[in-house]
Amino acid sequence: MKALPHPLAPELRAVSTRDLLWLIGSLVLVIAPHALRAPWWLTLLTLCLYAWRLYLTLQRAPLPSRWLVLAVAAVALLALWVEFRTLFGRQPGILLLVVFSGLKLLETRTHRDAAVAAFLAYFLVITNFLYTQSMLTAVLMALSLLATTATLVGFAAPHRESRANLRTAGVLLAQGVPAALVLFLLFPRVQGPLWGLPQDAYAGMTGLSETMSPGTLSNLAQHDAIAFRAEFEGDAPLHALRYWRGPVLWDFDGRTWSIGPEYRGTPPLPTEGRATYRYAVVLEPHNRPWLFALESAASIPDRARLTFDGQILSTTPVRSRLRYDLVSIIAPEPPRTEVRGAISRALRLPEGFNPRATALAAQWQASANDEEIVLRAVEFLRAGRFTYTLEPPLLGLHTVDEFLFDSRAGFCEHFASAFTFLMRAAGVPARVVTGYQGGDLNPYDRIVTVRQWDAHAWSEVFINGRGWVRVDPTAAAMPRRVESGLARAVPENAAMPLMMQERMEWLREVRNRWEAVAHKWNVWVLGYNPERQRDLMQWVGIRDADWRALTAVLFSILGVITLGLLVWSLRRLVRPDPVQKAWRAFCAKLARRGVERAPHEGPRDYTARAARSVPDARRMILSIGELYIGLRYGAQSSASRVARLQRLVRALRVS
């Protein structure tokens, strides 16, 4: 056999203008979301490369030499390096792929190269998920997949209408959904990452940090990003009771509060209080270990621990959306004891800062006990006509003094910092607690959504005989802050995120509805992890589902799906013609009697011959022949005639 070129081999099939248009269309769709983040020149360069390739095809011009393509690649690399100072991060790496899609087109001659470019498009779709995995992204993904797949179908069927190819691509994707669903649910999930990730892999996550200085929280409060959502069993607690506890800050250097070293020991978990709440939290990734709990947590989630000051820390930083269940008790009996060294640490202050505040505190200390000091400080803040603002004036060296006596305007971190300072200066052990306060209760799905603008800081003081007690100095000065949120606490015309403004009520309505759906998406699609997979397995009755069991179940279901598809494809193929079937049965019956139909023999000759050889069934044979000829070759076809033919053939006795 001669080795002739194979007309179906993709290496030998040149791309047509139509193929190229489809390919470029799919690529444009795929890089569109990347363009939102890419430097403008890079998007422009990539589009120019696409346009160049298209121009060459339209002009029937030869493709540029390899050296020219390499030169363009080198320039793109250099420009990227200038922009990012590295090529190995996540962002520059992905942008490099975007440019490569254009370069690949420039050396695409055959369907093989074009198919590789289409696979690159699939790859570019997934890189977008590193930034966003919203429902909108999913819709865009579906569109990109459809276009890219239609492109591939076009390569395989160059003479077919594009519409038909698009339809085939849609059918293929739709038929892939059951298998995809099974794989998604049952493919053994491993908790990543498998290896070290680039440094900037978790860049851009917002949230509370280990430190708090003037401006930290007021900056954070300008973000409308979601911190976490909480889904309560039953009613959610009132807004003023929703203190979500986060990092506890012990050490003060005159300006910044920080967490400091951790001590040994854990406080006992409370067992009773005013009310108990059970709820699940879906925490957005923030790249820190702490988990937020409604004060005070009465249980610890899996793979998390309690520190000596009551923080709940995950064993690893939260880098993907995390769901955990919790029980919290409002206003519990606090533990009366404290670990050694903690009390003296809660009194420590740096030397030489805030003389005026120190003097005021010393005055209180001289004339009152601890509880009275706390009350006096609260009273001092309430009477001081403080202003609550998202844009506090800048403070100098003595941050507490300047806030308390000069500017009198600040955000919750100023209040918490000043109050804690006053307490310590007056000899009352105190610490700063950061976290979130409040959160919006969505009336549609009863879920409390806590955003970064709900970030809050408050204080805890240690009272002998009562333990650590929460004091919220912001609430003392600005009661509306904790009763109904930030929006009502700051003055009307203050700069605030658009969505928080009061007159945007209808917009918030829309947003609430959208978020109720988005939450479901987050929990059920994006939040599907090894634990949920185990739960699902248990729910269907497979206990201790290890990867072997999962794989076995997975492959059996996939096999069934493939078989189902085969049956579907045959359903329209194997459609036994009842007339033909009856005729065959008739021939077989006569053949047993020795009257076999010769291959060349038509039905009329055959039945005539058969009627002669089997005279006792003569009439029957002849009418079968007539019926068959009428049904097979004539215009007359009716269900009753077919039935009659079948009946006659069944009734025929020739032996």
Added chain:
Amino acid sequence: MIARLLDRNPRLANWVWGFTPPERGTVVLVHRRVYIVPTRLGWLFGATLTILLIGSINYALALGFGLTFLLAGMGIAGMVHTARNLARLAVSAGRAEPVFAGDSAQFRLYLDGRVAFDRPAILVRHLASGAQLVLDVPAGGVGEVVLQVPAAQRGWQALGRVMLETRFPLGLFRAWSYIEPEARCLVYPRPERSKLPPPSAEAGHGAMRTATVGNEDFAGLRGYQASDSPRHVAWKAVARTGDMLTKQFAGESGAELWLDWQLLPGALPLETRLSRLAGWVVEAERGGALYGLRLPGVEIAPAHGDAHRAACLQALALFKLA
């Protein structure tokens, strides 16, 4: 190695390929006969999916898993579609007109889709000669291919094994099937151009109006006979009178030409003899003579016309082959 094994054991080959050649009538590609393997592009697609999967695990991308698995599901569906593109396709062979050795036999194959969907991009490839064509079988219709298979030797040439292949819709899988429909083409000996022999002396009983043979001077019209070549029908006269009339040329009616095996030099090899005789037949028919053919054991009475020419050439084609 496997190919050689199958060549040596035809029964094993028949079992492997699922049919016994040649196949009479319409060949239906049942599932048993359609094979499918991933193409190189298919393996590349698999590698891409693996990379996507690892990336999804590493970065815990739920949508990444979704994308990877959707593509995997699409690949499976594509495989089924590729197999379906050939499944239960009905192939039948048409009549192949006789050709002279050295020309190409035109084997006609009809691919009946028999279904409501179309079957695009099906490659039909004649294995022995490499003749190949790609065609789309329309929905509910029949696709027709003509395989131009070189005819080297006189006699009956069987079509032989034909491969049907498709990679539609994604190019990730390649499905193929072998068929060997019963189709044959009669191959006449290669005609050798040479001077016609003189009319034989036996032609005495015919009224010889003129001695010149091969003269194509128009001599008149006569009534049409079934064996007359359409080329000699006087179509203008037919249109005018409504009667079928045949043009007669001078020298035609009387000259009986015997194309005799014996007229050729005895030393001539068999095939050359047949070639020369075939050349004479072609030439005599073109000249419009009445000619007969005489071979050892075969005699065809003088006549003329397409049917007569075909009979003579067939006798030459099959001489000593049966």
